[in-house]
Amino acid sequence: MVQFKGKRRTVYAVYVPAEKKIYALNSDIFCNPFVILHEYYHHIRSKLGVHKGSEKHANMYAKEFH
Numbered sequence: 001m002v003q004f005k006g007k008r009r010t011v012y013a014v015y016v017p018a019e020k021k022i023y024a025l026n027s028d029i030f031c032n033p034f035v036i037l038h039e040y041y042h043h044i045r046s047k048l049g050v051h052k053g054s055e056k057h058a059n060m061y062a063k064e065f066h
Contacts, residue, residue: 015039017046037062 013024013035022039029035041058 013039015042015046017043033065034062037065 011025012029012032013022015022020043022036022043024030024035038058038061041061
């Protein structure tokens, strides 16, 4: 569990730009396309040099494929 701005949220996956990898809480997460697309958005943004992409925009990107 990770805490952001006084709120507790479960983080299912995270993209690490320095390693160019997506780490997931467990292997079942890789079967969830929303989570993977969300983290892929962060990958795209980091490749463009603007990794400051918000979680809101990553969610909207992932929802476009649903």
